[in-house]
Amino acid sequence: MGASDLARLQFAATTGIHWLFVILTMGLIPLVAIMHTRAALTRDPGTRAVWERMTRFWGQLYLINYAVGIVTGLVMEFQFGLSWSGLSRFAGNVFGAPLALETLIAFFAESTFLGMWIFGWGRLPRALHVALIWLVGLTAYISAYWILIANGFMQNPVGYEMRGGEARLSDFWALATNPSALLALAHITLAALLTGGVFVAGISAWHFARRTADVRVFRNSLRLGLLFAAPAGWFVVTVGNLQWPLLGRTQPMKLAALEGAGTEGLQAMFTKQHGAGNYTPSHDWLRGSMDVMVNIANPLSIVLIVAFVLLWKDWLVRFRPVAYLMTALIPFPFIASVGGWVFRETGRWPWVVYGKLTVEEALSKVSSTSLAVSCAVFIALFVALAVTNWTLIARFARRGPDGAHLGAVEPLPEHLPQGAPGSGSQGREDKEAVPSF
Structure with missing residues (x-):
């Protein structure tokens, strides 16, 4: 293999x-933000x-993924200087600012809000604590x-002018409203909601299939997961189709190579x-990645709509094969999204900036x-x-909710149910015992 x-x-x-x-x-x-908000707004102690419990369980799984994933993000950025210095010289003045803003938001603002949310259990007022998790979500997006x-500029360079063989930013608004970026953001947002919803629904269904479920926790989780996944699965296909006219205008060679005609x-x-x-x-790469994405996304959207209907009277979890099927669906949104990413990037050949x-x-x-050494190590x-x-x-x-360690602190009095010791309102008996964390 050559260097390139x-x-x-x-x-x-x-x-x-x-x-x-x-x-x-x-x-x-x-x-997770919706779960925490629901917990903060309800007045019933049992609910x-x-x-x-749902917030702490799913929040802990989120934190594991975030903590390990942020390491990959840090390491990945080294490659711009190591392997692609020509890109940095040519376009650094254009997308250097977006990448710097991304770094500031992801590694400073988002991490700060998340840290405050992690250590704020039982220490911060409930409204502020809930606001923090929404800020984490906002900064993530x-x-x-x-x-x-930055990627949209590489797909469809706009908002720049050439000076001395280098691209210089001339219109920040054009860069910020690049349709190649905005349509991709909508598509990726829906793909992420689909992935998160299937993940939550699949794990919840697994606990029901194994008869190990904390019924109220995982029934609510299953419903919430499918409430997001079912419509997201439908609309992610719709938004994906909206990108075809844009590709026809900005990257006609990609569509021609996909169809295997008109490339000459x-x-x-x-x-x-x-x-x-x-x-x-490459026609093979384009067709193969496209088929992976489409042949997963279309059937998956139908299955999720059927699963949402089967929530009625708990039909979805009463039959173990159906519950296990929901668990088996977890990898497919990941595979489809990788197929979509391969299609987006390989279709730009031989251009880095189109x-x-x-x-x-x-x-x-x-x-x-x-x-070769850095490739193997990375x-x-x-x-x-x-x-x-x-x-x-x-x-x-x-392990389920009982194995969650997030928020294992003594709560503030306002976080305790009415009538609990230390809540300042003794004499009322709770309808349900509140689990200790």
């Missing part, structure tokens, strides 16, 4: 693995206890927006404009040996982190 192949393999593998962490983080955080602004004229045009070279993406900077021009002057590290992440998630998911 090794650099592409390294970035593709590490980005693909990192994306598995990101999509689950984005998908879980709205569900509050159920929703708090803002962070994704800035990443997609476009190849001749690119050759005339940019010199000799192969400007046609029509402006090729892979060879963006590549650092690094030997193949150095790239991929091994990322695979190890992914295995660690899913091993921990599976372990704590099997």
Whole structure:
């Protein structure tokens, strides 16, 4: 393999693995925020206890994924300087600001809010504590927006002018409203909600199938997961289809290569404009990744709608095969999203910045040996982190709410149910015992 192949393999593998962490983080955080809000708003002590147990259980799984995933994000950024210095020189003045904002938001604002939420159990007023988890979710999606602004520029360069062979930002609003970024953000948001909903519903169904379920916790979790996953599965396909006209305007060669027809004229045009070279993406990669995404997303959306209907009278969890099927669905949104990412990126070949900077021009002057070593090290590290992440998630998911350690502190009096010792309102008996954490 040549230097460019090794650099592409390294970035593709590490980005693909990192994306598995990101999509689950984005998908879980709205569900956890809703659970916490529901717990804070209810006045019934028993119901509050159920929703708090849900918040702590799913919040702990979210934290495991976030903590391990953020390591992959830090390591991945080294590759810009290591393998793609030409990209940094050419476009750094354009998407350097979005990447810097993403770093500030993800590694400072989001992490700060999350830390305050983790250690705020029983120490902060309930309203402030709930606001923190919503701020975590908001900053997560803002962070994704800035990443997609940078990627959107690479897909459809706008808002810049050329000076001395380098792209310089000239219109920040055009960059910030790039349709290649905004449509991708909508598509990814729905894919994340689909992934998070299937994850929550699948684990909940597993506990019902194994007859180990905390019934109220996992019934509510199953319903909430499907309430998000079923419509998200339907609309993610719709928003995906909305991107075809945009691709026809901005990347016609991708669509021509996908269909395997009409590439000759476009190849001749690119050759005339940019010199000799192969400007046609691989049909096999495009068709294969497209088929993976579509052949999973379409049937999955139908299955989820049926599953949502089967929630009536608990039919979904009364039959073990159906419950196990829900658990078996957990990997499929991840696989479909990786297929979509491969389709988006491989269709840009041979450009790093479409029509402006090729892979060879963006590549650092690094030997193949150095790239082979870094490629092996990076991929091994990322695979190890992914295995660690899913091993921990599976372990704590099997334990259920009783194994959650998040929020294991003495609560403030206002967090205690009426009539509990220390609540300041003795004499009332609770309808249900509140679990201790």
